[in-house]
Amino acid sequence: MSSTPSSPSDSIAGGSAHANDSLSLQTRVVSAGRPDRNVDAGVNVPIELNSTYLAPGEKGYGRYGNSTWTALEEAISSLEGGSTLVFSSGVAAISAMLSLLPRGAVITTSRNGYSGTMVLLRQAEESGALEVRYVDVSNTKEVLAALPGSTLLWLESPTNPALEVADMPTLIASAKSLNIGVGVDNTFATPLVQQPLEMGADIVVHSLTKYISGHSDVILGSISTKDPALYQRLSDLRKIHGAIPGPFEVWLSLRGIRTLGVRMERAQANALELAKRLSNHPAVEKVRYPGLPDDPHHAIASSFMKGFGAVISFDHKGGAEAADKACASSQLIAFATSLGGVESLWERRHRWSAESPTIPTNLIRLSVGIEDVEDLWRDIDNSLRASL
Numbered sequence: 001m002s003s004t005p006s007s008p009s010d011s012i013a014g015g016s017a018h019a020n021d022s023l024s025l026q027t028r029v030v031s032a033g034r035p036d037r038n039v040d041a042g043v044n045v046p047i048e049l050n051s052t053y054l055a056p057g058e059k060g061y062g063r064y065g066n067s068t069w070t071a072l073e074e075a076i077s078s079l080e081g082g083s084t085l086v087f088s089s090g091v092a093a094i095s096a097m098l099s100l101l102p103r104g105a106v107i108t109t110s111r112n113g114y115s116g117t118m119v120l121l122r123q124a125e126e127s128g129a130l131e132v133r134y135v136d137v138s139n140t141k142e143v144l145a146a147l148p149g150s151t152l153l154w155l156e157s158p159t160n161p162a163l164e165v166a167d168m169p170t171l172i173a174s175a176k177s178l179n180i181g182v183g184v185d186n187t188f189a190t191p192l193v194q195q196p197l198e199m200g201a202d203i204v205v206h207s208l209t210k211y212i213s214g215h216s217d218v219i220l221g222s223i224s225t226k227d228p229a230l231y232q233r234l235s236d237l238r239k240i241h242g243a244i245p246g247p248f249e250v251w252l253s254l255r256g257i258r259t260l261g262v263r264m265e266r267a268q269a270n271a272l273e274l275a276k277r278l279s280n281h282p283a284v285e286k287v288r289y290p291g292l293p294d295d296p297h298h299a300i301a302s303s304f305m306k307g308f309g310a311v312i313s314f315d316h317k318g319g320a321e322a323a324d325k326a327c328a329s330s331q332l333i334a335f336a337t338s339l340g341g342v343e344s345l346w347e348r349r350h351r352w353s354a355e356s357p358t359i360p361t362n363l364i365r366l367s368v369g370i371e372d373v374e375d376l377w378r379d380i381d382n383s384l385r386a387s388l
C-alpha cells in the first residue's frame with residue numbers, strides 16, 4: 001500500500017498485484033487496498049489511531065492523512081478509476097464538490113435527486129451562490145437543451161427514489177464536448193454496475209454509507225477523480241474544512257467492501273424477483289425498477305449498465321396512509337430509512353418533509369437485502385395485505 005497520496009497517481013502507483021487493471025472488479029473488491037506483501041505483514045491494514053505524526057515528514061497531522069483512509073481510497077480508486085478521497089459522509093463529499101464551484105455557477109441536475117442533495121442545492125440557490133436548472137434526467141432532449149451555459153452537469157442515476165435512468169454515455173459526452181464539468185452520484189449503482197469516470201465524468205461521489213460499506217453501521221462518503229488538479233483542490237478542501245472520517249468507520253467500510261460483489265449479486269437477484277411479483281400485487285399501483293422489461297428506463301439501462309441495482313420503489317394503491325401502514329406492519333423488513341445494507345429496509349419517502357414534491361406521496365422505497373427471497377416476499381405480501 002502506498003502512503004497518503006500527494007497526487008492522484010500516487011494512490012494507485014506501485015504496480016502491486018491488488019492494483020492490477022487486469023483483475024476483474026469482482027476480484028478487486030477483495031484484493032485492493034491491502035498491505036504490501038512482506039513476510040509477517042498482516043493481510044488487513046490496521047486501524048490507525050493517531051492525531052499526529054513525528055516530524056519532519058509528509059503526514060504531519062491526523063486531519064491531513066491516515067493510512068487506514070489510504071487503504072479504502074485505494075480500494076475505491078481501483079473500482080472507479082482515478083484517485084479517491086474519503087469524507088465523513090456522502091453529504092460532506094457532495095458539499096465539498098459544490099464548494100469548488102464559483103459563485104453564480106449554473107448546475108443542471110435532476111428534479112428528483114436525493115433529498116439531501118436537493119436541500120443543499122436549494123440553499124445554494126436561495127443564497128445566490130448557484131443557479132440550478134432542474135430537469136428530468138431520463139429525458140435526454142430536455143437535459144441537452146439545458147446544458148448550454150451550464151458549469152456542471154450533476155447526475156444521479158438511477159435517481160433516489162424515483163429510479164429514473166439517465167443516458168449517461170450520451171449526456172457525459174455532450175457535456176464534455178461543451179466543456180461542462182460532470183459529476184455523478186454513483187451510490188445506487190455502485191462501480192460494479194457503472195463506472196462514470198470511464199465514461200468521461202470528472203467526479204464520482206459515493207455515500208459509502210450504502211452499498212460499499214453494506215452493513216448499515218457507518219456514515220461515510222467519497223469523491224474520485226482522474227484530474228490531478230481537481231484532486232489536489234479537493235484534498236486541500238478536506239484538510240481545511242475538516243470533513244474527515246474516523247479511522248474505525250473507514251476500517252469497517254474496508255471490511256464491508258470485500259463482499260460488495262457477492263452482496264450486489266444476491267441483492268440484485270432478489271430485487272428483480274420481488275419487482276416482478278410486486279407488479280402483480282393487488283395493493284400495488286406501479287412498480288419502479290429499471291430491471292423490469294416493461295419499465296420505461298429498461299432499454300437505456302440495459303444499454304450501458306451491468307445490472308439494475310437493488311432498490312425498488314412502488315406506489316401503494318391505497319395512498320399514503322396505507323403505505324405507512326404497510327411499512328409499519330412488516331416483521332422481517334425493517335421500517336427505516338437508508339439503503340444498501342445486507343438487511344432489507346423500507347419506508348414511505350414522503351414521511352420526510354424534505355422529499356421532492358415531484359415524488360408521489362404513496363411511494364414506498366424498498367432497499368432489498370440479501371435475505372432469502374421467499375421470506376422477503378412473504379413479509380411484503382403479508383404487510384401489503386394488512387394495509388388494504
Ligand SMILES: Cc1ncc(COP(=O)(O)O)c(C=O)c1O
Binds near residue numbers: 114185188219220
Ligand atoms: C444517492 C445518495 N447520495 C448521497 C446520500 C448522502 O449520504 P450520507 O447519508 O452518507 O451523507 C444519500 C443518502 O441517502 C443518497 O441516497
